[in-house]
Amino acid sequence: MSESVLKDTRSKMQKSLDNLSRELAAIRTGRANSNMLDRVTVDYYGAQTPVNQLAGISVPEARMITVTPYDKSSVDDVLKAIQQADLGVNPTSDGTMIRITVPQLTEERRKEFVKDARKEGENAKVAVRNVRRESNDELKSLQKDGELTEDDLKGYTEDVQQLTNDYIEKIDKMCDEKESSIMEV
Template sequence: MSESILKDAKQKMGKSLDNLNRELATIRTGRANSNMLDRVMVNYYGAPTPVNQLAGIAVPEARMLTVTPYDKSSVDDVLKAIQQADLGVNPTSDGTMIRITVPQLTEERRKEFVKDARKEGENAKVAIRNVRREANDELKRLEKDGELTEDDLRSYSDDVQQLTDKHINEIDAICDEKEKDIMSV
């Protein structure tokens, strides 16, 4: 039973790391990246649909994205959604394809993006700590029910803490790497 609690905690912490990586991928750096458009939702026939399901996204140059909708009649809808997504880019359309030129980031804007990345890192740390708390509460409940001894509780609690420390260090490393990526010109 206690092993399954540890396994479950490890799985949940891994999902928090995966979520952090997805969130950080949407934060702009000085280069074009198709993940920038992951959060863009297009109103397609009345249903909000992710742009990457409606169009092919390519990176032909380091600072340019091209978005080619599969349905040519949805070009204007996709263009409008990208403009409203507040990505700091100005897309242009030629009727069949949308081109997005990624402007060079200013020092001030880079620092804002670093703050956003750090905020996402803190959110991930909070999620990890919540998983730790849930696991420890479950272990304490088992000890109270007589299924664990006090020594076993202490041992498993130490394992949960080691797991937490490992994942928090990974979050710090991921955020440091993203910060370097954002700040490089």
């Protein structure tokens, strides 16, 4: 039973790490990246639809993203959604394709993005620590029910703490890598 608690703990902590990875991918660096558009949704026939389901997205140059809607009548809707997404870019359309030129980031803007990345990292750490607390509570209730001895409880809580330390280290590493890619000129 307690092995399943550890397995659950590892799985939940990995989900927190995966979520952080998605959040960091959406934070802009100085280069064009199709992940910038992951959060953009378009009102398409009354339904909020992610732009990557409505259009082909490519990065032909280091500072340009092209978005080619599959349905040519939705070009204006996609353009409007990108403008409203507050990505710090100014998309232009030629009627069939949308071009997004990614401007060079200023030092101040870079620092803002680093702050956002650190905040996401902190949120991930909080999530991992909450998983640790839940797992420890579950182990304590197993010990209370007589399914674990006190020594077993101590060993499993140490395992949970080791998992927590490993995942926090991974989170720090991901945030440091993102910070260096943001600050790179």
